[in-house]
Amino acid sequence: MKRRNLQLDEHGRLRHLLTIEGLKRQQIVDILDTAESFITVDDQQARNAQVRKVPLLRGKTIVNLFFEASTRTLTTFELAAKRLSADVLKININTSATVKGESLLDMLQNLEAMQCDMFVVRHGDSGAAHLIAQHVAPHISVINAGDGQHAHPTQALLDIFTIRRHKGEFAPLTVAIVGDIMHSRVARSQIHALTTLGISDLRVIAPKTLIPAQVEGLGVHVYHDMKEGLHNADVVIMLRLQKERMQGALLPSEQEYFQDYGLTEEKLAVAKSDVMVMHPGPINRGVEIDSEVADGPRSVILEQVSNGIAVRMAVMSMVLGRPPMDKESEGTAQ
């Protein structure tokens, strides 16, 4: 019933992308490989990968349904859809308006009536994308572009895509995720992705106030000290610290947070010499990361943004471009 994996169709192919949790390793690798195929050959070595336009989704309509403010996620989804030659519609819903479930589902029905093929959804409530996926018409796919504190699967995919382009293999890596794990959907999705890919040491670093209860159960090691947590790290992922976290007794001040958990060249010295520094953006310079590091040679932050286009193209084309399966081709189709 509700427990079955909503994300997969009857042939085990990706129908929606709601969360990384439950995806098989090979499915993740397929997405990364497809994303790689969108990056133009002559730009393979370029720092900022270029993506060509392909006609894969011509005639398809994709609706970006954003109940929460977003700049780069919305923009890269839009760009990705356009590079796939799909028609794109953007609907911004005022976040402060009381958008409750009933109006949410009503709105979806109206949109479905307009012959859409895909909803890309961002919503402030955990589980919103699942709810929508449960209720959309059978021909419509849902991509989760961030739901509450639950998941942001395409962000995690572009992060591991970026890691793979630099490091190749996942198994030997030590990755540290630093910052507000508690409220971060990005961190949750990254954790699921990296554990599924079998990395050897996944760490989260933050004060106890920003570490959710029983996070160890997700397969991470918890550190409260940057020096220990960053020791020998191959990859450091910094999370954005929302300004509102200064209220509610989570942290005393931005200054103290930067002092203890802000990423500086000095703190980074204990990591491996070829460490890569990542951040899902937007950056708070001087709060979670020092400008020197963010703009430095080990930072891949801008590369992440452009990789986001290829990864989102991969997800959208795989979800919407599933060929109809007949008995003969079953099992061989990718």
Added chain:
Amino acid sequence: MKISILGGRLIDPANGLDQITNIHIAAGKVVALGDAPAGFEAGQSIDANGQIVCPGLVDLRACLREPGQEYKATIVSETRAAAKSGITTLVCPPDTDPVADTPAVVDLIRHRSIQAGFARVLSLGALTQNLDGKQLAEMGALKAAGCVGVSNAHTAIKNTQVMRRAMEYAASQDLPVFLHAEDPSLADGGCAHEGAVSVRLGLPGIPEIAESIAVARELQLVEQTGVRAHFCQLSSERAAKMIARAQYDGLPVTADVAAHQLFLTEMDIGYFDSQCHVRPPLRTQRDRDGLRAALKRGTISAICSDHQPHDTDAKLAPFPSSAPGISALETLLPLTLRLVDENILSLSEAIACLTHHPAHIVGTSSSLAIGDCADVCIFDPEQYWEFTTESMASQGHNSPFLGWEFKGRVTHTLLAGHIVFNTRN
């Protein structure tokens, strides 16, 4: 009308009875057990062979949604569902709209329920006016209007001095207080147990200590004020142990548990199943087992439905924005009987948790001795049935138990000697 219930197995925990016998009813009361009195001519006989006959069930918490939220349910719809489920007495919390902080609201609820005629509805009065946690409600007037206790429902009284005064005043009126132990700051914004599932799904958590810290405060206030206190719908093993300790120390405290807490855990949320959004939240397997153990020991003496019928839209929202609660009247008896099958309780103990014990907590009786009010539940303990929306009488169809197969089904319910439910109708 005179009614004879023939050949059933009478289980009456208040009187320690468990025997196959006949019950004869006249003028709303039990007039004889076994042989009919001389000259008794039954207008109707109910063949209860192979059936269990017990006092009508007493449910310590049922939100009827009237007045104020009739789009969710009404007194008529929910008392009818109660009758269908063998429940003859419902205790209604004061969080109606308007709040039951005046005799007028309490009278309205009673009159509507008498008009409907399916079940007795007892009200809990508000502990503070409009449940604001500041000004005491007129508890004397509420008691005079028939309230069997006072409660601030799910609205916590943050100010400990107000809580202390409210308990003192309730004690002076000899009214028991019904407490929902939840620290409002620790529970603030939460919608699921803080633990393995909330971390995975990114759901704001309600830690176990939200309950146990509140229980600790209330227990000290009970000790200080001497009020009789009833803890509603415990959700954690720790809280149950604290209550056991307090009972051992001689404090006048009782506790109940909602039937769903004895079967479901946080894991049942799966991928955001809003039917499992309840308050207090479903906790761990260990808590579930701890609550079962507390029930077996008698620390928790009553099982209630914590009935909260909702309109469809209330659950058609992302988990955190969906309304908490289960439409639960119709699963109260079947779930409790499942505890018997799982060897947690004997049949007689299970029935006591639904009749004698909860009745005692609200100061009434639930007994089928001669002269007692003939509130009777008759059920077939061997009948298997599937719980579906089509089979539901409640206006709210929100339940995580839809699709479950249950054993044991009510065939007749009598309220003061009148048949208010009969499967053959």
